Amino acid sequence: MDYRGRFAPSPTGQLHFGSLVAAVGSWLCARHAGGKWLLRMEDIDPPREVPGSANAILAALPAFGLVADEPVQLQSQRKAAYDDAFARLRRIGAVFPCWCSRSELAASGPHRDGRCASAPDPGREPAWRLHTPDIDIAFDDALQGPQRQNLRESAGDFVIRRVEGLYSYQLACVVDDAYQGITDVVRGCDLLDSTPRQIHLQRLLGLPTPRYLHLPLALDAQGRKLSKSTQDLPVDPADPLPALRGALGFLGQLVPADAADAPEVLAAALSRFDPTHMRQRSGCFVI
Incomplete structure (x- = not known):
């Protein structure tokens, strides 16, 4: 191309x-x-x-x-395109709902086990996080050289859609x-x-x-x-x-x-x- x-x-x-x-x-x-x-x-x-x-x-x-x-x-x-990508991630079981508050996250640290540490709260909307596997992602940057990052350790189960329904930079950028x-x-x-x-x-x-x-x-x-x-x-x-x-x-x-x-x-x-x-x-x- x-x-x-x-x-x-x-x-x-x-x-x-x-x-x-x-x-x-x-x-x-x-x-x-x-x-x-x-x-x-x-x-x-x-x-x-x-x-x-x-x-x-x-x-x-x-x-x-x-x-x-x-x-x-x-x-x-472009919200419709992000909705579609989010639906695809849900269909393959790649995301999970999370009701953890910022104070709870500050106390417990980043999610790394693919599940929410808090009980579901039907009275409020959750954020949605990506199940982050214990894998290394490697790529060659044309200026900075070879790069390698363990996704679980570095990023944890990162947010894809926020509580208020806004999509993350990571998802929108990729789409x-x-x-x-x-x-x-x-x-x-x-x-x-x-x-x-x-x-x-x-x-x-x-x-x-x-x-x-x-x-x-x-x-x-x-x-x-x-x-x-x-x-x-x-x-x-x-x-x-x-x-x-x-x-x-x-x-x-x-x-x-x-x-x-x-x-x-x-x-x-x-x-x-x-x-x-x-x-x-x-x-x-x-x-």
């Missing part, structure tokens, strides 16, 4: 430098492979969303020369990557630990597993991810070149000095793009 990559931000704020790094890195990899670059807005968690941020992110990206090859997909419009035909997932290292869970879900649902490349993570001076940092100021679409050149430099790419606008900067960077120059040792770098 031809290369199909994507950038999938969550609308929890305006576009910031860390997200721009992920967007530029995924765009460069897709264009370098002669493939398509798609956009998906992961707007399935209303309590965490900042009003107006989805539109702000989508409006900002073209200012940095980042234009998707297909219409933007909104996860908020939508398959729906959009994504062959290559390029994203930040903060999601490296999620990949084994997603591979396991892909196998359970009979979905293809894409190739993975996890980019270095931009941190502030205190070692915090920029999206969680008090210094996390949004990038400026009205003056995109400083942040765009900063993102390219962060990814170890040659930064053209004479390009006049964002499309020219990206075109020049693409002509010299070398994936091996992207930093990879620890996966995190202070800017």
Whole structure:
């Protein structure tokens, strides 16, 4: 299959430098492979969303020369697909209901035995968790190298559908990557630990597993991810070149000095793009 990559931000704020790094890195990899670059807005968690941020992110990206090859997909419009995947998991007995409260989980620790530790409560809705087997999930990350994780020890019986009926990132991401035909997932290292869970879900649902490349993570001076940092100021679409050149430099790419606008900067960077120059040792770098 031809290369199909994507950038999938969550609308929890305006576009910031860390997200721009992920967007530029995924765009460069897709264009370098002669493939398509798609956009998906992961707007399935209303309590965490900042009003107006989805539109702000989508409006900002073209200012940095980042234009998707297909219409933007909104996860908020994909509930029927997640319902179907959840029903399939129930049919094969891969999930179980859980009435444990947060305080009970804090006292007992993560679920690892495939059953709820609390008595069923017919008066309230349960969360639904995946039965997590005692298996190792291994994959080769194109930048971070060979990875291996014991699913039960690292993830436990993780939530698929929350008490309020909202689906987890893990399930929605897997369903939508398959729906959009994504062959290559390029994203930040903060999601490296999620990949084994997603591979396991892909196998359970009979979905293809894409190739993975996890980019270095931009941190502030205190070692915090920029999206969680008090210094996390949004990038400026009205003056995109400083942040765009900063993102390219962060990814170890040659930064053209004479390009006049964002499309020219990206075109020049693409002509010299070398994936091996992207930093990879620890996966995190202070800017």
